[in-house]
Amino acid sequence: MPIAARPFDYPYDGHLDPAVTALLVIDLQMDFLSPDGYFARKGYDPAPLRAIIPNVNAVIAAARGAGCTVVHTRQGYRADRADMTPYEVWRRRRAGLDGTEVLLRSSPGYEIVPEIDVHPDDIIVDKTANGAFTYTDLEHVLRARGITHLLFTGCTTDVCVHTTLREAQDRNFQNLLIEDACASGDQYAHQAAIHMVTVEDGIFGVVATTKDVIAGLKAVRR
Template identity: 75%
Template sequence: MIHAKPFDFPYDGRLDAAKTALVVIDLQEDFLSPTGYFARHGYDPAPLRAILPTVSRLIAACREAGVRVIHTRQGYRADLADMTPYEKWRRRRAGLEGTDILLRSSPGFQIVPEIDVRPEDIVVDKTCNGAFTYTDFEHVLRAQGITHLLFSGCTTDVCVHTTLREACDRNFQCLTIADACASGDAYAHAAALHMVTVEQGIFGVLADSTAVLAGLAELGRRA
């Protein structure tokens, strides 16, 4: 088990590598680059970049323990055919019209090189904040027999939390790794982490990477 709040994970004490996946959300150039989408909105990407070593350690530990690694990427088609009028309006309002930011055809769509993405990893591309919306994410999880999800990535208050809520509503068992998630807004980050634990774990449980790494190491020894 992994020591977590408000209860240890998983609740029944049955941590199974074959049924568990680490979800690494949107660690892309567009969010972490000083010239990307996030920076253009006036946010400092430094807190996002600060979690990269921790996420890398988690990825390595998951591979050692036999836990699947799933990456998500957010962006739109190059022809904008999947972008609604409201989304286009927001894009213009943000001064992004005519740029390739958040387009799947752009270099900014790619995951940053500090994160080791391997052929055996699963990559889910999305247009929405939540990874379940208009994607095959749930089908992939069900097909792989995955029932337990460990959450990392950015941003804690938007894409991480939206995907976490979607997963909980689909009865996946969820753990959010506090120091492996980040946001450009410190208040929103702290609030999003706090919300995981309210009502005795309404959105699963919260743990730090040290506890998760210890649990993964135990899984590896058992394997």
């Protein structure tokens, strides 16, 4: 039983196999969801990001129950900032983050928010770039496990989620974006990012709801 999605059901061949499917939970960290983190300091309201937590946890439970791999990502720089280019240092200063530990791997804000259900068997990938494939071992981990299909949740829809989804598409993974389990502080950007997945008859993948994804996963539960 495939997952009902648009512009076509997922997967395209109708064979949903949890053994080759991974759920990506992108960057649901304190620095993005807390009232004093990076996102809030940039003037965005983290409330829409926090609002997706129940849906994300529901999908995690369904994916885990079906036998899918669950991968969480975290974005931030090394504590010693050795991985920051001069441009990134300038952007950090411009954002008013000089002298803070925001988006540094040594800080409490780097951690995944405690409300998200992280299991000891889940995989955590630390990244510096917006895309989770850039300068990380994510692709190696997925290939080692035989993963070919990816489900996307997290924040923000228009930046880290979408960048990672596009990277995955160029690596020939089959992608599904769960539209109400990802969020942005900019609703227009969120909607535009969702629409972009479906253009040209699903050029970057397909879009589905939490409800339909859970229904599909329960139908193939191990």
